Amino acid sequence: MTETYTLKIRRYDPESGSAAYWEEFGVDLPPERSVLDGILQARDRQDGSIAIRCSCQAAICGSCGVRINGKSRLACNTKIGLAAEAAPNGAIVVEPMGNMPVLKDLIVDMDAVHWKKVQRVVPWLLPEGDPPEREYIVDPESMIDVTQAMACIHCGVCVSACLSMEVDPDFIGPAALAKAYRFVGDPRDAHAEDRLLDLAEDPHGIYDCTHCFACVEVCPKDVAPMNQIMRLRRRATGDYGIKDANNGYGHEKAFTDLIHKYGWLSEAQLLPKSYGDGSLIRAQLKPAAVRELAAKFPTIVRGLASGKVSPKTALIHHKLRDQDEIRRIYDEVESKDDRLELNLYIIGEDGSEEGEAAGSGGGAEEGAMAEGGQES
Amino acid sequence: MPSHDVLVIGAGLAGQRAALAAAEEGASVGILSKVHPVRSHSNAAQGGINAALNPEDSWESHAFDTVKGSDYLGDQDAIEVMCREAPDEILTLEHLGVTFHRNEEGRLGTRAFGGASAARTYYVADITGQAILHVLYEQLMRHDEVYRYEEYFTTKLVLDDDGHAAGCVARQMRDGTMELFAAKTVILACGGNGQIYNPTTNALICTGDGIAMAYRAGAPLMDMEMVQYHPTTLAGNGLLITEGARGEGAHLYNAQGERFMEKYAPNKMELASRDVVSRAEQTEIDEGRGFPDGTVALDITQVPRKRIHEALREIVNVGRDFAGVDITREPIHIKPGNHYTMGGVKTDKDGHTGVPGLYAAGEVACVSVHGGNRLGANSLLDTLVFGRRSGKDAAAHARNHRMPEPPHSHVSDEEATLSELVGRDRDGRRVSEIRADLGKVMDEHVAVFRDEDGLLEAAQTVQRLKEEAKTVAIDDKGTIFNQDLFGAIELGFMLDNAECVIVGALERKESRGAQFRTDHPERDDDEWLKHIDLTLDGDRPNVTYSEVTLTRWEPEERKY
Structure with missing residues (x-):
C-alpha cells in the first residue's frame, strides 16, 4: 500500500553561483520500496534536474552512495518506510556522501578521493615469474577468504563514514585498504611482505585506522573493511614481524598487553610502552621515544590541571576484579592453531558454522550436477 | 582532438577486454563509458562463466549444448570459436587475479548451470561478473597506455566519406563539453537494451545506445526479436x-x-x-x-x-x-x-559489423552465438572471447589505416541538436512518462508469449511514442551532469531498439527459442531457420534474411 513520504534533499548547482540549499519533495510509494525509488520519482514527476548517480538499483553497481538521515548508505537498498521512521520530523534527509567534494546535488567526486586512494595500494596482482600452464593451485579457503574483500563494489560509503579520514584526509582509508588485503591475502601474489611494509610505514596507512567500526557498520556488502585492515596488521606483525617507524605496532602491542595485565587501559603507561615496543624500559633507551614523550608533556599537564586525571589514578593502576576472565579470553584466542578470522563467506551471518563441513567443494558439487532432479 | 588507433565505446567486460587486447597489440587505445567502468552492468552476472576446461569435458559438448540452447539459430562456426577458446580465456583471467572458486585439490571448481550437459561453470561465489570486471579494471589501472574517458556519453558515431568508421562525438558528463574523437577503428561494447522493458533485471544504463547508434550509422541489426x-x-x-x-x-x-x-x-x-x-x-x-x-x-x-x-x-x-x-x-x-538481448549489431567471428572499421562485441552484438536463447553463463564468455577477438582484429586493421580527420561540423551539429533539446519549451511529455509507456507495452505484448494482435498494438504504441519523443521536454538547463538531457537521448535510442524488436517479432512467424508466437506455436525449420536482418531505410527498418551457419549439428527436436 502506497504512502506519502517527504524527502529533504540537499541541492547544489555549481553553475548557479549560489550555495547549497535544502529542497523538499513529496513522493508516494509503498514502504518497502527504496529511498532511490523515491528520489527517482521526484526526478521523474517534479524536477528532472535532481542529480544522483544510479544504475542497477540492486546494490551491485555501487553508484548511489549518499547520506540518509546522516548515515552513509546506498539509496537503492534503504527502504523508504524505515528511513521515514528514523527521520527527524518525518522528513527523510538525503545528502551527498562525506569526505569527498560535491560536484552537483548528490554527486561527489570519487576520482579525487576514492579512486586515487585505490590507485595508491598498487591494486593489481603481482605474481612471481611466468604463470603456470594451467591455473595456480591454491588453498580453496584462501579464495573464499579474499572474496569478502572482492565483494567491495567501490560505492564509497565507508569512505564517506570514515572518521579517521575526516581527521586525516590523506588516510588511505577503509575501501582502498580492503582492496590491499585482497592482494595480501591472495596466495598467488608474491609481494605480500612488500605491500605490508609499505602500508605499515606509510603514516596514513594501516595504523592510521582508529578502530571505530564506522565502515563495518555502513558497508552494504558486508566487506567489513576495518576487519581487513586488522588482518593486514596481524599479517604485518605476526607473519612478517614488521615494526613500523610510526610505532603503530608498538602501540597495538602496548594496548593488548595492558588489557591483559589490568583489564583496562592504563593511559599513563600506554604512551611510553607504545614507544618501547611494549616495554617501559626500552622506551627510556630510545631517544626518539623520549622526545615524543616530552612533546606530550603539555597534554599531561592539561589533564592534571583540569582534574581529568589525578596522579593517583594515572600512576597507580588497579586490576579489574574479574581480571581472570579477561585472561581466559586471551588464552582461548591464543590457544587456537589458526588465526580466528571474521569472514561472513566462511562462517555465515550468525557466526555459527552450520550444515556440512567446510569442504563442500569438489565432491558435493559434482553430486549436485547430476541430471535433472537432485533430491538426495 | 583526441585520436586513437582503437576507440572502444563501453567499458564493461567486452569493452575492457577489447581495450586490453588492442593495447597488447601495441595500438593506442581510448575507452569511453557513460559510467565509471566498475559501474557497468557486467557486474550483475552472478552465476559464472562456462568453459570445457575439465579433461573429462569437451568443447564439442559445450558447443552442442549452446547450439541446442539457441534452438539452432546460433551460427555454429562462431559457437565453435567461442567454446574452443573458452578454456584459455578462463586461465587468462585466473592468471590476472580472478579469485575463482577452488575444489578440494585447490584447482578450479565448477557448478552446474541450466541447459548444460556437464558442470562447466566457473565462478566466484555469486559475484562472478563483478569479480572479473574489477580484475580487468585493475589491469586498466595498471596499463596507462589505455586512455580512459570515464563518464563520457557517446551521442553518435562518425563515419568518413567512404563510409568507414572514423570516431564518435561524446559529451563529457561532468562539464558538458562536446568532444570529437578521431579513431581508425571503433569497437561498440555498450551492452543490451533491457530498459525498453519494465520490469527488467537490467540496470538503468542498459538503453541499447550502441545498437541504436550502429543502426543509425547504417550497420545491419540481427535477430532483434530474440x-x-x-x-x-x-x-x-x-x-x-x-x-x-x-x-x-x-x-x-x-x-x-x-x-x-x-x-x-x-x-x-x-x-x-x-x-x-x-x-x-x-x-x-x-x-x-x-x-x-x-x-x-x-x-x-x-x-x-x-x-x-x-x-x-x-x-x-x-x-x-x-x-x-x-x-x-x-x-x-x-x-x-x-x-538479455540475444539480438544486436550483426557481426562475424572477429567483431566486424556491416560498417568497415566498426566492430561490436558483447551484448550489443549478435555474432550470433546465442541464437534464439542464451544459455546461462555463456554471456560472460561471449563478452570476453569476442571482446578480445575484436580488440585484436581492430588493432591489426588500424595498422594499415591513416588516422582520419573528421570535420568539426560533427560536433557543432550535435551541439545544435542538444541545445535545441535543452532550450525547448516545456510543452511536450516528460522523458519518464514516455519511458514508462514503452516499458509497459513491451512487457505486455512482446514478452514470453506473443501474437500478431499484441505485436501490432505494440508497434502502434511505439510509433506514437516516437512522435511524442520529438517534442519531449526536460527540466535541467545546465551543463554539469545534465542527466535529464542524457535521459532524452537514451529515450531516442530505446525507441529505435523497441521498434526493431517488434518488427523482428512480427516478421518471424514461428516459435523458436525466446520467440513464442501463440498464433504460430511450432518451430518451422523449412521457412524460418534463418536470421532476420534489419537495416535503417529512411526512418524504418528494412527486413532481409541471412543464412544460419551450420557446421556439424543438424537441427533436431529440442527436449530437456
Missing part, C-alpha cells in the same frame, strides 16, 4: 536471482506445492534452458496455479546453509533487502522477467 526472459526475477522490481541457485539444487513449486518442471522438462527439470523454464512458469501462472501476486516459488532451503553462505551470498542479501525474505529459511516468490 529477447530473453529470465526464469527467476523478483515480482515487484525485476531483481535477478541467479540461475546458480537452481544450479546449487533449488527447486520451483507452484502455489499447489507441485514441482511443476516435471511436466515440462522431466530430465533437466529446473535446469532446462531459460526459455523453457520461463514458459513453464508463465503457463502455470496464466493457468491459475501461481500465487496471487502472479508468481511461483523458488525454494533454496534444501541447499545446506553453509553452502548458501559461501556460494550464494549475494542473493541472500537480495532476498533480505529487496523482498524481506530469508532465502535460507523460506521460499521466495519469483516470475520470468526481461533479462
Whole structure:
C-alpha cells in the first residue's frame, strides 16, 4: 500500500553561483520500496534536474552512495518506510556522501578521493615469474577468504563514514585498504611482505585506522573493511614481524598487553610502552621515544590541571576484579592453531558454522550436477 | 582532438577486454563509458562463466549444448570459436587475479548451470561478473597506455566519406563539453537494451545506445526479436536471482506445492534452458496455479546453509533487502522477467559489423552465438572471447589505416541538436512518462508469449511514442551532469531498439527459442531457420534474411 513520504534533499548547482540549499519533495510509494525509488520519482514527476548517480538499483553497481538521515548508505537498498521512521520530523534527509567534494546535488567526486586512494595500494596482482600452464593451485579457503574483500563494489560509503579520514584526509582509508588485503591475502601474489611494509610505514596507512567500526557498520556488502585492515596488521606483525617507524605496532602491542595485565587501559603507561615496543624500559633507551614523550608533556599537564586525571589514578593502576576472565579470553584466542578470522563467506551471518563441513567443494558439487532432479 | 588507433565505446567486460587486447597489440587505445567502468552492468552476472576446461569435458559438448540452447539459430562456426577458446580465456583471467572458486585439490571448481550437459561453470561465489570486471579494471589501472574517458556519453558515431568508421562525438558528463574523437577503428561494447522493458533485471544504463547508434550509422541489426526472459526475477522490481541457485539444487513449486518442471522438462527439470523454464512458469501462472501476486516459488532451503553462505551470498542479501525474505529459511516468490538481448549489431567471428572499421562485441552484438536463447553463463564468455577477438582484429586493421580527420561540423551539429533539446519549451511529455509507456507495452505484448494482435498494438504504441519523443521536454538547463538531457537521448535510442524488436517479432512467424508466437506455436525449420536482418531505410527498418551457419549439428527436436 502506497504512502506519502517527504524527502529533504540537499541541492547544489555549481553553475548557479549560489550555495547549497535544502529542497523538499513529496513522493508516494509503498514502504518497502527504496529511498532511490523515491528520489527517482521526484526526478521523474517534479524536477528532472535532481542529480544522483544510479544504475542497477540492486546494490551491485555501487553508484548511489549518499547520506540518509546522516548515515552513509546506498539509496537503492534503504527502504523508504524505515528511513521515514528514523527521520527527524518525518522528513527523510538525503545528502551527498562525506569526505569527498560535491560536484552537483548528490554527486561527489570519487576520482579525487576514492579512486586515487585505490590507485595508491598498487591494486593489481603481482605474481612471481611466468604463470603456470594451467591455473595456480591454491588453498580453496584462501579464495573464499579474499572474496569478502572482492565483494567491495567501490560505492564509497565507508569512505564517506570514515572518521579517521575526516581527521586525516590523506588516510588511505577503509575501501582502498580492503582492496590491499585482497592482494595480501591472495596466495598467488608474491609481494605480500612488500605491500605490508609499505602500508605499515606509510603514516596514513594501516595504523592510521582508529578502530571505530564506522565502515563495518555502513558497508552494504558486508566487506567489513576495518576487519581487513586488522588482518593486514596481524599479517604485518605476526607473519612478517614488521615494526613500523610510526610505532603503530608498538602501540597495538602496548594496548593488548595492558588489557591483559589490568583489564583496562592504563593511559599513563600506554604512551611510553607504545614507544618501547611494549616495554617501559626500552622506551627510556630510545631517544626518539623520549622526545615524543616530552612533546606530550603539555597534554599531561592539561589533564592534571583540569582534574581529568589525578596522579593517583594515572600512576597507580588497579586490576579489574574479574581480571581472570579477561585472561581466559586471551588464552582461548591464543590457544587456537589458526588465526580466528571474521569472514561472513566462511562462517555465515550468525557466526555459527552450520550444515556440512567446510569442504563442500569438489565432491558435493559434482553430486549436485547430476541430471535433472537432485533430491538426495 | 583526441585520436586513437582503437576507440572502444563501453567499458564493461567486452569493452575492457577489447581495450586490453588492442593495447597488447601495441595500438593506442581510448575507452569511453557513460559510467565509471566498475559501474557497468557486467557486474550483475552472478552465476559464472562456462568453459570445457575439465579433461573429462569437451568443447564439442559445450558447443552442442549452446547450439541446442539457441534452438539452432546460433551460427555454429562462431559457437565453435567461442567454446574452443573458452578454456584459455578462463586461465587468462585466473592468471590476472580472478579469485575463482577452488575444489578440494585447490584447482578450479565448477557448478552446474541450466541447459548444460556437464558442470562447466566457473565462478566466484555469486559475484562472478563483478569479480572479473574489477580484475580487468585493475589491469586498466595498471596499463596507462589505455586512455580512459570515464563518464563520457557517446551521442553518435562518425563515419568518413567512404563510409568507414572514423570516431564518435561524446559529451563529457561532468562539464558538458562536446568532444570529437578521431579513431581508425571503433569497437561498440555498450551492452543490451533491457530498459525498453519494465520490469527488467537490467540496470538503468542498459538503453541499447550502441545498437541504436550502429543502426543509425547504417550497420545491419540481427535477430532483434530474440529477447530473453529470465526464469527467476523478483515480482515487484525485476531483481535477478541467479540461475546458480537452481544450479546449487533449488527447486520451483507452484502455489499447489507441485514441482511443476516435471511436466515440462522431466530430465533437466529446473535446469532446462531459460526459455523453457520461463514458459513453464508463465503457463502455470496464466493457468491459475501461481500465487496471487502472479508468481511461483523458488525454494533454496534444501541447499545446506553453509553452502548458501559461501556460494550464494549475494542473493541472500537480495532476498533480505529487496523482498524481506530469508532465502535460507523460506521460499521466495519469483516470475520470468526481461533479462538479455540475444539480438544486436550483426557481426562475424572477429567483431566486424556491416560498417568497415566498426566492430561490436558483447551484448550489443549478435555474432550470433546465442541464437534464439542464451544459455546461462555463456554471456560472460561471449563478452570476453569476442571482446578480445575484436580488440585484436581492430588493432591489426588500424595498422594499415591513416588516422582520419573528421570535420568539426560533427560536433557543432550535435551541439545544435542538444541545445535545441535543452532550450525547448516545456510543452511536450516528460522523458519518464514516455519511458514508462514503452516499458509497459513491451512487457505486455512482446514478452514470453506473443501474437500478431499484441505485436501490432505494440508497434502502434511505439510509433506514437516516437512522435511524442520529438517534442519531449526536460527540466535541467545546465551543463554539469545534465542527466535529464542524457535521459532524452537514451529515450531516442530505446525507441529505435523497441521498434526493431517488434518488427523482428512480427516478421518471424514461428516459435523458436525466446520467440513464442501463440498464433504460430511450432518451430518451422523449412521457412524460418534463418536470421532476420534489419537495416535503417529512411526512418524504418528494412527486413532481409541471412543464412544460419551450420557446421556439424543438424537441427533436431529440442527436449530437456
